[in-house]
Amino acid sequence: MKTINLNLKNNPYNVYIEAGILNNACAYIEKVYTNKKIYIITDSNVSKYYLESLEKNLSQKYIVKHVIVEAGESSKSFLGYQEVLKELINLDIRRGELLVALGGGVIGDLTGFVASSIYRGVPFVQIPTSLLAQMDSSIGGKTGIDFMDRKNIVGAFKQPLLVLIDPNTLDTLPSEEVSNGMAELIKHGIIGNAKLYKLLLDKHKIDEDIIYESLSVKARVVLEDEFDTGNRMILNFGHTFGHIIELERGIRHGEAVALGMLMALEFGIDLGITPNSLYEDTKNILISYGLPTTHIDYKKYLEKTIYDKKNLAGTINFILIDKLGHALIYPINESNLKGLK
Numbered sequence: 001m002k003t004i005n006l007n008l009k010n011n012p013y014n015v016y017i018e019a020g021i022l023n024n025a026c027a028y029i030e031k032v033y034t035n036k037k038i039y040i041i042t043d044s045n046v047s048k049y050y051l052e053s054l055e056k057n058l059s060q061k062y063i064v065k066h067v068i069v070e071a072g073e074s075s076k077s078f079l080g081y082q083e084v085l086k087e088l089i090n091l092d093i094r095r096g097e098l099l100v101a102l103g104g105g106v107i108g109d110l111t112g113f114v115a116s117s118i119y120r121g122v123p124f125v126q127i128p129t130s131l132l133a134q135m136d137s138s139i140g141g142k143t144g145i146d147f148m149d150r151k152n153i154v155g156a157f158k159q160p161l162l163v164l165i166d167p168n169t170l171d172t173l174p175s176e177e178v179s180n181g182m183a184e185l186i187k188h189g190i191i192g193n194a195k196l197y198k199l200l201l202d203k204h205k206i207d208e209d210i211i212y213e214s215l216s217v218k219a220r221v222v223l224e225d226e227f228d229t230g231n232r233m234i235l236n237f238g239h240t241f242g243h244i245i246e247l248e249r250g251i252r253h254g255e256a257v258a259l260g261m262l263m264a265l266e267f268g269i270d271l272g273i274t275p276n277s278l279y280e281d282t283k284n285i286l287i288s289y290g291l292p293t294t295h296i297d298y299k300k301y302l303e304k305t306i307y308d309k310k311n312l313a314g315t316i317n318f319i320l321i322d323k324l325g326h327a328l329i330y331p332i333n334e335s336n337l338k339g340l341k
Contacts, residue, residue, distance in 0.1 A: 001016060001017065001018040001021075001208070002016075002017040002018070002208050002209070002211070002212040003015065003016055003017070004017070004139075004212070004215055004216060004219050006139065006159075006219055006222060006223060007223065008159065008222075008223065008226055009226075011141070011159035013032075013159060013160060013161055013162055013163065014162060014163070015138075015139055015162075015163040015165065015215060015219070016028060016162075016163070016164055016165065017165040017167070017208050017211050017212055017215070018165075018166065018167075018208065019166060019167050019168050019208065020166060020168055021164050021165070021166045022050060022053070022054060022057075022127065022164065022166040022168070022169065023053060023057060024057070025054060025057050025058060025127065025164055026057050026058050026060050026061055026062075028162060028164055029058070029098075029100075029125060029161075029162065030061055032125075032161045032162050033098050033123060033125075033161060035096055035097055035098065036062060036063055036097075037062060037063045037064075037065070037093075037094070037097045037098070038058055038062045038063070038064050038065070038097070038098045038099075038100055039064075039065050039066065039067065039088060039091060039093055039097065039098070039099050039100070040054060040055065040058075040064065040065070040066040040067070040099075040100045040102050041066070041067050041069070041084060041099055041100065041101055041102065041103075041107060041110070041111040041114070042066065042067075042068055042069075042101075042102040042103050042107060043068065043069050043070065043071040043072075043075065043103050043104075043106070043107055044068055044069070044070050044071045045071040045103075046071070046102060046103040046104070046107070046129050047066075047068050047102075049129075049169075049172050050102060050129060050169065051066060051068075051102065054100075054102060054127070058100075065091045067084055067087040067088060067091070069083065069084060069107070069110070071106075072106065073106055073146070073253075075106055075110060076106045076109055076110050076144075076145045076146055077145055077146055077147070078145060078147060078154075080110060080145070081110065081113060081114065081145050084110065084111075084114050085114060085118060088114070088118060093118070093119075093122070094119075095119040095122065096119075096122060096123070097122060098122070098123050098124065098125065098161075099111050099114065099115045099122060099123070099124040099125070100124065100125045100127060101124060101125070101126050101127065101128075101160075102127045102129065103127075103128070103129055103130070103133070104128065104129060104130030104132060104133045104177075105128075105130065105132050105133045105136070105137040105138075105253065107133075108126055108128055108133050108137050108138055108143075109137060109142070109143050109144055109145070109152070109155070110143075110145060111124055111143075112124060112126075112141075112142075112143030112144075112156075112158045112160070113143040113144055113145055113154075113155055113156060113158070115143070115158055116143055116156040116157075116158035117156065121158070123160075123161050124158070124160055124161065125160055125161050125162045125163070125164070126138040126139070126160045126162070126163040126164070127163075127164045127165075127166075128163070128165060129166075129169040130169075130170075130173060130177060130180075130181055131170055131173065131177065131178050131180070131181025131182065131185070131206065132177075132180055132181035132183075132184055132253060132254055133181075134165050134167075134170075134181070134211055134215075135181050135182075135184040135185045135188070135211070135214050135215070136184035136187075136188075136214075136218060136235075137184075138160075138163050138165070139160075139163055139215060139218060139219060139222065140218060140222045140232075140235075141157045141158055141159040141160075141222070141226065142155065142157060142228070143155050143156055143157070143158045144156070146247075149247050150247070151243045151246060151247055152243075157226070157227060157228075165211060165215075167206065167207060167208055167211060170206060175290065176252070176290070177252075178206070178289075178290075179254065179255075179289050179290035179291050180252045180253065180254035180255060180291075181254055182200075182254065182289040182290075182291060183238070183253075183254035183255070183257040183258045183261070183286075183291060184214070184254065184257065185200070185206075185210070185214045186200055186258075186261070186282070186285055186286065186289070186291075187235075187237055187238050187257065187261060188213075188214045188215075188217040188218060189214075189217075189325075190237065190261070190278075190282065190321055190324065190325070190327070191217065191234050191235070191237050191319075191321070191325070191326070191327040192217040192220065192221070192234070192325055192326070192327070193213055193214070193216070193217045193325060194324050194325035195213065196210070196213040196214060196217070197285075197324060197325065199213070200285050200289075201281065201284075201285060203288055203289075218235060221234060221235055231329070233317050233319060233329050234319050234327040234328075234329065236317075236319050237261065237264060237319040237321070237327055238257040238258070238260040238261035238263075238264055238319075239257060239260060239319075240260065240264070240305050240316070240318060240319065241259070241260035241263040241264060241296075241298060241301055241305070242256040242257040242258075242259060242260025242261070242263075243256065243260070244260075244301055244304050244305070245259050245260060245296065245301075251292075254291065255291060255292050258286050258291040258292055258293070259292055259293075259294065259296055261282060261286075262279065262282065262283060262286070262293060262295070262296075263296055263298035263301070264298070264318065264319065264320060264321075265278060265279045265282060265321065266279060266298055267298050267318065267320065268320040268321055268322075268330075271320070271330075273320050273321070273322050273328070273330070274320060274321050274322065275323065275324075278321060278324060299340065302337045302340055303337055305318075305337070306334050306337070314333060314334045314335075315331045315332070315333050315334070316331070316332050316333075316334065316337070317329050317330070317331050318330045318331075318332060
């Protein structure tokens with residue numbers, strides 16, 4: 001087992017990474033939650049594989065109910081949010097009762113946002129079942145939904161009580177979903193872990209060790225900047241352009257981030273910040289894990305970045321790489337973007 005301690009000042013919690021941990025979830029949850037009821041939020045795909053076994057395990061100690069939403073990004077919307085609220089209220093949820101997010105990034109973000117707002121806040125636990133969620137979104141406390149073609153534009157910070165990561169859940173993922181999750185893992189190598197990046201160059205097997213190496217990067221940054229006002233912005237590498245591409249082309253998040261990373265690397269090279277070799281090495285890693293590498297001219301998307309969540313009072317903070325394992329924040333005023341085209 002691998003353990004990551006997020007010793008945040010007001011919301012400390014642990015992340016446990018172990019094959020088979022899903023079958024022992026109750027033993028971990030009972031250490032942090034003492035009320036009687038648990039409500040599992042999951043989707044129509046994940047429920048087929050893991051809902052019954054998780055309910056059975058948790059029923060040793062708790063009364064367990066569930067809400068199932070349609071799989072896919074469309075559930076991460078105001079409509080999806082309202083439907084989950086209605087279901088929970090109909091199930092007679094009370095203040096202080098626990099939500100469990102069982103699924104990928106959509107379920108984690110949606111459940112976290114529900115947890116942040118119903119009764120002005122109830123506790124929740126993350127059990128991410130996709131590589132994308134295990135690599136990134138299950139820790140750090142960011143929750144939210146999409147609105148008006150803007151990804152995660154409505155949300156809140158809500159830290160979980162606990163995160164349980166079971167690499168065995170990756171066995172039921174389609175190959176394209178594994179590739180989808182690889183983008184965040186590659187990102188963590190580029191911005192903060194040269195060891196991880198080099199493991200990926202050799203196409204290392206995805207196991208507890210590599211998940212730990214990846215999440216350690218995010219955990220370190222979150223501990224430095226819990227509410228995303230400073231250095232945590234480096235986790236946005238590949239996302240400023242990637243979020244635009246994702247919504248514009250309707251592709252998977254990881255695929256969009258892969259393309260966004262290449263766009264950001266090219267931007268950095270043109271500015272004289274990023275080493276030329278890093279672009280080709282990253283492109284080769286992306287190809288080896290089945291991710292897209294189609295060239296997209298970043299200059300055509302610069303003006304659209306003004307809607308990014310990192311736009312602070314008219315300044316867009318681009319995340320660029322000056323050397324492998326190190327990212328920097330590069331602020332550009334909106335009025336200067338046209339001059340870069």
